[in-house]
Amino acid sequence: MGKTIAVVGAGAAGMMAAICAARAGAQVTVYERNDRVGKKILATGNGKCNFSNENMGSEWYYGSGRLLVEEVYRTFGLQETKTFFTDLGMRIKNRNGYLYPASEQAATVLDVLRYEMMRLSIDIHTNQQIVGIKKQRGGFVIEAADQKKYRYDAVILTCGGKAAPKTGSDGQGFGLARQMGHQIVPTVPALTALRCKENFYKQIAGVRCEAGLALWIGKQKVCMERGELQITDYGISGIPVFQMSRQAAYALRDQKCTTVEIDFMPDYNDNEFVSFWNERWVRQKDQSMEQFVTGIVNKKIGLLLLKLADMKETEKAANVPKSKREKLGRLYRAFPVTVKETNSYEQAQVCAGGVDCREVTKKLESDIVHGLYFAGEMLDVDGICGGYNLQWAWSSGAVAGMAAAKCSDKED
Numbered sequence: 001m002g003k004t005i006a007v008v009g010a011g012a013a014g015m016m017a018a019i020c021a022a023r024a025g026a027q028v029t030v031y032e033r034n035d036r037v038g039k040k041i042l043a044t045g046n047g048k049c050n051f052s053n054e055n056m057g058s059e060w061y062y063g064s065g066r067l068l069v070e071e072v073y074r075t076f077g078l079q080e081t082k083t084f085f086t087d088l089g090m091r092i093k094n095r096n097g098y099l100y101p102a103s104e105q106a107a108t109v110l111d112v113l114r115y116e117m118m119r120l121s122i123d124i125h126t127n128q129q130i131v132g133i134k135k136q137r138g139g140f141v142i143e144a145a146d147q148k149k150y151r152y153d154a155v156i157l158t159c160g161g162k163a164a165p166k167t168g169s170d171g172q173g174f175g176l177a178r179q180m181g182h183q184i185v186p187t188v189p190a191l192t193a194l195r196c197k198e199n200f201y202k203q204i205a206g207v208r209c210e211a212g213l214a215l216w217i218g219k220q221k222v223c224m225e226r227g228e229l230q231i232t233d234y235g236i237s238g239i240p241v242f243q244m245s246r247q248a249a250y251a252l253r254d255q256k257c258t259t260v261e262i263d264f265m266p267d268y269n270d271n272e273f274v275s276f277w278n279e280r281w282v283r284q285k286d287q288s289m290e291q292f293v294t295g296i297v298n299k300k301i302g303l304l305l306l307k308l309a310d311m312k313e314t315e316k317a318a319n320v321p322k323s324k325r326e327k328l329g330r331l332y333r334a335f336p337v338t339v340k341e342t343n344s345y346e347q348a349q350v351c352a353g354g355v356d357c358r359e360v361t362k363k364l365e366s367d368i369v370h371g372l373y374f375a376g377e378m379l380d381v382d383g384i385c386g387g388y389n390l391q392w393a394w395s396s397g398a399v400a401g402m403a404a405a406k407c408s409d410k411e412d
């Protein structure tokens with residue numbers, strides 16, 4: 001008879017782990033605290049589930065598990081994931097490298113996983129929250145919130161992190177990992193919007209525009225992004241902001257001064273901008289400053305920049321002194337905003353931090369407790385936007401599931 005394995009948490013990583021362990025001959029039981037499996041998957045990719053990306057590699061990940069990502073992807077990477085889903089009957093749509101189910105329904109991804117779990121006779125216990133785990137000779141005893149205890153040869157913890165707690169992942173899994181002696185790298189919300197200090201956001205809320213962004217921590221520029229910036233009534237959002245939110249979150253946690261410089265004209269290099277700027281002052285010298293800023297970028301932004309450069313809308317362009325012209329030009333190119341906090345875990349797509357990957361093997365087994373495995377967002381691995389976090393869930397789930405099914409009876 002195969003090994004008995006408990007998978008705690010039925011998100012993307014847990015379902016993948018369960019399927020791969022069962023295919024490798026294990027008898028698998030899944031415990032999920034929600035009344036259904038895979039709740040978070042349904043919310044991914046705006047309901048379309050961007051489940052992976054053609055441009056896959058460890059360089060798109062952060063955390064103590066960056067090298068681990070490489071190892072794991074060598075065993076079960078992008079190609080294996082595409083084959084896995086295709087074999088389950090799901091056609092794949094490639095939109096500029098971003099992979100989705102062809103149905104454009106996240107429910108498809110969940111359905112094919114559910115059907116496969118049924119086919120493999122995986123025992124699924126919903127409304128079962130696991131609150132305790134103990135190692136006992138030759139196996140583990142896990143305890144549910146109703147105090148029932150269950151014994152297994154191996155356990156895979158796939159409880160997720162703290163992001164989107166309404167979907168069931170509220171960080172409780174970290175408590176289980178701690179019970180087993182693991183360290184948790186401090187967590188922060190990531191892939192989320194940034195809340196800023198200035199008081200003008202309500203005036204420009206709703207603006208969406210192409211922009212270049214640079215994140216500064218103290219006097220150091222730590223990353224640059226480009227894409228559609230969205231201004232909200234509390235700060236900045238959109239994909240380029242999400243991509244830098246993790247670094248901002250850790251800097252803010254360490255109480256470091258965190259600013260973002262916005263380039264509203266990212267298509268221009270410095271020389272091109274200087275020519276554009278100088279020509280405009282010549283050609284539009286007889287206009288009011290309101291007319292002058294009209295047509296450069298979104299008008300709400302133009303009027304705000306005028307105000308911040310201490311100019312009046314009615315002022316004639318020809319009368320504006322050189323220092324103010326330069327000031328206004330700098331604002332278009334490097335508009336500084338001060339970040340005071342990120343949005344909370346409720347609005348974050350992922351949780352950075354988690355189980356320290358220096359304490360797990362490349363098969364994702366605990367280095368501390370033999371027979372205990374981890375996968376998914378529980379581990380200190382987080383990727384950028386674009387299908388990278390789900391790919392980590394699929395790959396790490398598959399590797400942990402296959403390894404757990406084969407794990408030896410060695411005693412600790």
Ligand SMILES: Cc1cc2nc3c(=O)[nH]c(=O)nc-3n(C[C@H](O)[C@H](O)[C@H](O)COP(=O)(O)OP(=O)(O)OC[C@H]3O[C@@H](n4cnc5c(N)ncnc54)[C@H](O)[C@@H]3O)c2cc1C
Nearest residue numbers: 009011012013033044045130160168169376377387389390
């Ligand atoms: C709105 C949103 C959109 C996203 N879009 C994308 C996207 O398009 N592409 C992408 O790659 N990533 C996306 N992500 C991120 C991605 O969804 C996650 O990284 C991934 O789903 C994590 O999978 P997981 O299985 O590790 O954790 P989770 O999906 O969080 O699953 C953990 C499961 O464990 C259960 N659980 C927790 N504790 C216990 C316990 N003690 N006992 C029993 N059960 C427990 C939870 O209820 C949950 O079902 C998005 C995230 C959000 C919130």
